[in-house]
Amino acid sequence: METLYFLIEVLIKNVVVIAVLMFFAAYLTLIERKVLARIQIRYGPNRAGPFGILQPIADGIKSFFKEEIIPENADKPLYVIAPMIVITAAISMAAVIPFGDKLVLFGREIKLVIADVDVGLLYLFAMASLGEYGVVLGGWSSGNKYGVLGSLRAAAQMISYEVSLGLAIIGVLILSGSMNLREIVNAQKEMWFIVYQPFAFILYMICAFAELNRAPFDMPEAESELACGFNIEYSSMKFALFFFAEYTHMLAVAALATTLFLGGWHGPYLPGTLWFLIKVFLIVFVFIWVRATYPRLRYDQIMKLGWKVLFPLTILNLIVTAFFVTVR
Amino acid sequence: MKEYLGILIIILLSSLVAILIVGISYFLGERKPKKVKLLPYECGMTTIGPSRRRISVKYYIFAMLFLIFDIEVLFMYPWAVITKDLKLFGFVEMFIFIVILLIGYFYVWRKGALEWE
Structure with a gap:
């Protein structure tokens, strides 16, 4: 009986998390357009519903009814599977992120995380890397020069920054002594890790921009060089899926930053889940803000920054952190 | 060990969502393929050479x-x-x-x- 209840609990948590995540990812497109517009002193979308609030729904319905073009020299199975891989990996990242403490419902104590596993962080990185397969396959299988170039650039850039991203968070692991994201959050009850690891947080954020292929590192879709990048040949809902996955990925990376550095659900007065969402959207706002502010870097500058600047800095941060923890 | 069940379920559910979205748009969208429409898109230029060249x-x-x-x-x-x-x-x-x-x-x-x- 206990197993059955557990199964039902996990199923309900899954459905709720996926639904909320997809809702936020859809509305993030509107938020991004609105914020960008306001920064550039424009109105942004304001025709569909009051303040353009129905715009994501209109966009979604439109994409569903659009013609689906599969180019003739595309590798058809891979071409269809690629966007599915990207979205599956992006949504699955949410499984280990704790979005609240505990909830007591019907006499059961429910942990507000889908899977409270000890290798949470490793799983998260594995899923983030899986998404890259979708990007590379998508670009290569469409049979387009720009697509191939865009996907290769995306892959090279993502893997280059993944090394530094992995190194930047080791400081947090040393302080918390666990890879379980719930325990990492609970270790921050007294003080957030951003206080002890401000340097690691900045490095993490820089790597996150590259990992998400967002400005100022949006090389894979540099419009002036590559037309559109790896998703150039995609149309209708398959194109929308790539887009959608990008925003889901963005939410997941922001949620990870919240969990590792900003104390997750901890905060005074308000309920935990609300605090968590506030912090996530604060980081998402920074992502959008940076896009509106900084110009795009050149590709060789990106690779140079990743390997020659960020990598040594993260190693230095790691050694200093380990030194102070052991000496103390 | 049973904590890993959540991961299995989210991977299954999200693949289901992906298949559903692609499947629905496959049936809803109209299709009028033309020779020119199926060529690789290069901003209107005719493609020169093979698309998958050496990198x-x-x-x-x-x-x-x-x-x-x-x-x-x-x-x-x-x-x-x-x-x-x-x-x-x-x-x-x-x-x-x-x-x-x-x-x-x-x-x-x-x-x-x-x-x-």
């Missing part, structure tokens, strides 16, 4: 570097979790490991593998 070896070098360094990063994770218990011994051991890693890193740098031209 720069640079990407391959960076993939290899990534493999080496990422494995070393992953090797540090279990150490990082128990640094507090290992005290000075663990720090010295890992310091030696990082020095060896950095020797390799500077060798790669000197060889010019990190340049992008």
Whole structure:
């Protein structure tokens, strides 16, 4: 009986998390357009519903009814599977992120995380890397020069920054002594890790921009060089899926930053889940803000920054952190 | 062990969502294929040469570097979790490991593998 209840609990948590995540990812497109517009002193979308609030729904319905073009020299199975891989990996990242403490419902104590596993962080990185397969396959299988170039650039850039991203968070692991994201959050009850690891947080954020292929590192879709990048040949809902996955990925990376550095659900007065969402959207706002502010870097500058600047800095941060923890 | 059930279910459910979305748009969208429409899109220009041409070896070098360094990063994770218990011994051991890693890193740098031209 206990197993059955557990199964039902996990199923309900899954459905709720996926639904909320997809809702936020859809509305993030509107938020991004609105914020960008306001920064550039424009109105942004304001025709569909009051303040353009129905715009994501209109966009979604439109994409569903659009013609689906599969180019003739595309590798058809891979071409269809690629966007599915990207979205599956992006949504699955949410499984280990704790979005609240505990909830007591019907006499059961429910942990507000889908899977409270000890290798949470490793799983998260594995899923983030899986998404890259979708990007590379998508670009290569469409049979387009720009697509191939865009996907290769995306892959090279993502893997280059993944090394530094992995190194930047080791400081947090040393302080918390666990890879379980719930325990990492609970270790921050007294003080957030951003206080002890401000340097690691900045490095993490820089790597996150590259990992998400967002400005100022949006090389894979540099419009002036590559037309559109790896998703150039995609149309209708398959194109929308790539887009959608990008925003889901963005939410997941922001949620990870919240969990590792900003104390997750901890905060005074308000309920935990609300605090968590506030912090996530604060980081998402920074992502959008940076896009509106900084110009795009050149590709060789990106690779140079990743390997020659960020990598040594993260190693230095790691050694200093380990030194102070052991000496103390 | 049963905690991993959540991961299995979210992977199944999200693949289902992906298949549903692609499947629905497959049936809803109209289809009028034309010869020109199915050509690779290059902003209106006629495609010259094969689409899948040889690509720069640079990407391959960076993939290899990534493999080496990422494995070393992953090797540090279990150490990082128990640094507090290992005290000075663990720090010295890992310091030696990082020095060896950095020797390799500077060798790669000197060889010019990190340049992008």
